[in-house]
Amino acid sequence: xxxxxxxxxxxxxxxxxxxxxxxxxxxxxxxxxxxxxxxxxxxxxxxxxxxxxxxxxxxxxxxxxxxxxxxxxxxxxxxxxxxxxxxxxxxxxxxxxxxxxxxxxxxxxxxxxxxxxxxxxxxxxxxxxxxxxxxxxxxxxxxxxxxxxxxxxxxxxxxxxxxxxxxxxxxxxxxxxxxxxxxxxxxxxxxxxxxxxxxxxxxxxxxxxxxxxxxxxxxxxxxxxxxxxxxxxxxxxxxxxxxxxxxxxxxxxxxxxxxxxxxxxxxxxxxxxxxxxxxxxxxxxxxxxxxxxxxxxxxxxxxxxxxxxxxxxxxxxxxxxxxxxxxxxxxxx
Numbered sequence: 347x348x349x350x351x352x353x354x355x356x357x358x359x360x361x362x363x364x365x366x367x368x369x370x371x372x373x374x375x376x377x378x379x380x381x382x383x384x385x386x387x388x389x390x391x392x393x394x395x396x397x398x399x400x401x402x403x404x405x406x407x408x409x410x411x412x413x414x415x416x417x418x419x420x421x422x423x424x425x426x427x428x429x430x431x432x433x434x435x436x437x438x439x440x441x442x443x444x445x446x447x448x449x450x451x452x453x454x455x456x457x458x459x460x461x462x463x464x465x466x467x468x469x470x471x472x473x474x475x476x477x478x479x480x481x482x483x484x485x486x487x488x489x490x491x492x493x494x495x496x497x498x499x500x501x502x503x504x505x506x507x508x509x510x511x512x513x514x515x516x517x518x519x520x521x522x523x524x525x526x527x528x529x530x531x532x533x534x535x536x537x538x539x540x541x542x543x544x545x546x547x548x549x550x551x552x553x554x555x556x557x558x559x560x561x562x563x564x565x566x567x568x569x570x571x572x573x574x575x576x577x578x579x580x581x582x583x584x585x586x587x588x589x590x591x592x593x594x595x596x597x598x599x600x601x602x603x604x605x606x607x608x609x610x611x612x613x614x615x616x617x618x619x620x621x622x623x624x625x626x627x628x629x630x631x632x633x634x635x636x637x638x639x640x641x642x643x644x645x646x647x648x649x650x651x652x653x654x655x656x657x658x659x660x661x662x663x664x665x666x667x668x669x670x671x672x673x674x675x676x677x678x679x
Contacts, residue, residue, distance in 0.1 A: 347677065348381055350433045351546065359429065359539040360407055360422035362532065370542060374549035377436075386440035386553035392599040393678060394441040395432070396592070398571065398606025398613050398642075400425060400540050401447060403526045403533035405607060410526035410533060413608045413643050416654055420643030421607050425540050428605050428641040431674035432543040436551065438678040441599070442544050443556040444536060445571040447527040447612065452490055454508065454565050455523050460484045473519035476509035494564065504565060507580035517575070520567070527561065558589075569612045572619035593623035593631075601634050601678075605641035610653035613642050614660040621667055632668030637661060640673045 351373060377383070403410050405421040413421040432439065451458060457467035460474065462484060468474065478484050479502065486505045488498035496504075509520050527534050535541070544555050558571050566574040566585040574586030596602055606613050617637065624631045644657040665671050 347434045348383075348436045350430055351377060354429060354433060354539075354543075356426045356430075359426045359537070360405075360419070361538070362402060362406060363538050365538055365542045365545065367545060370546050371549045374546045377546075378550045381437065383437050383550050386551040389438075389440050391438070391601070392440050393435075393438050393601045394443065394595060394599045394603070395439050396602060396604045396606075396616075397428070397442065397444045397540070397544075398604065398616055399445055399447045399527075399608075400428070400537055400606050401527055401533065402535055402537055403447070403528075405537045405540075410524045414646055415643030416646050416652070417643075418648075420646075424605070424607070424641045424643055425537055427674040428638070429539050429543045431603075431605075431638065431641065432547055435678050436547055439547065439603075440551065441553055441555070442547060443558055443595075444540075444544060445558045445560055445606070445612075445616070446534065446536075447568075448529050448534060448559045448562040449525070449527045450529055450562070450564075451525060452493070452564065453561075454505075455521060455567050456525055457522055459487055459490065460505075460522070461487050468522045470522055470524040472522040474505075474509060474522065475519050476506060476513055479506045479509055503580050508565065508576050511576045515575075529562070570615040570619040571612070572616055572623070588619075590623070592620055593627055596620070596624070596631055596634055597627070599634065601636060603636045603638055603672075605638040605674075607642060608645045608653075608657075609642035610644035610657035610660075614657055617664055617669070618660065621664060621669070625667070629668065632664075633670070635664075635669040636672045637664060637669055638674050639671050640675075 404413050405425055460468050474484050486501035491498045491501050512520055548555050560571040561568040563574060563586045566576045568574045572592055573588040576585055579585055604617060644654040646652045646654060661671060
């Protein structure tokens with residue numbers, strides 16, 4: 347294991363600040379020389395890290411969808427451990443991918459997309475069921491129709507089709523979320539401490555990280571980076587596409603670690619989709635996947651909802667399929 351660099355300050359992981367790229371690049375070059383780190387391209391073992399939605403909107407207290415977990419400070423604690431995991435394993439990790447939940451105001455899960463009979467928008471955390479749409483309790487906002495080049499009536503037909511498709515899958519109802527992860531906004535950016543760690547790794551190991559955009563399709567949710575919740579509209583039009591690059595990457599590496607937020611939502615659904623691809627390709631690939639259980643927290647709203655048990659049950663299912671549940675302090679062998 348490598349030493350944690352001198353500049354890392356765990357007390358600032360829950361804060362927003364400017365990463366000093368020039369200083370970190372110099373530190374990374376010196377660190378690589380001091381610890382005899384070679385370019386990732388010459389490493390014998392290929393070890394990747396997939397970081398899911400470690401963005402300010404989910405990981406900084408008082409931001410829109412801060413994932414507090416049961417401790418109330420979950421995402422901050424998770425990211426502290428995740429940064430330390432990256433630094434301690436600089437010599438082992440060969441590639442990092444960070445997913446970026448990416449939204450605009452006019453999307454199917456934001457309040458402005460729907461209106462009631464009085465023209466009011468649903469409040470955040472409202473669940474919209476197919477029956478609500480068929481009865482016109484909620485309707486597609488007709489004022490948005492021109493920008494999508496559709497008739498308001500077809501917009502409503504799309505909403506009914508979408509809600510029915512979700513119900514057939516048996517996952518959950520269409521949920522209205524607070525505006526979050528807004529493209530161009532500070533909430534969209536990676537948490538600075540983690541951004542710094544990823545940048546440091548890229549210089550120290552001469553390994554370019556990847557940033558995977560998800561969630562930017564207008565008419566579908568995209569909890570999983572691998573694919574949207576509903577792929578097609580009522581006339582067969584494409585709403586989003588299943589991304590095969592992650593199963594391809596898993597085939598190319600020796601080990602893939604996964605962490606991020608929230609364990610109960612985007613992390614769980616990404617792993618679930620990856621497992622589907624694994625089982626359709628080669629079930630043995632599941633053994634390559636290592637889930638950093640202490641670097642992800644579930645959505646918990648005290649007194650309202652607690653998704654911890656559901657998240658834990660999902661991880662039990664993943665382990666049963668062959669994935670490994672590990673801690674960030676476990677050595678990479």
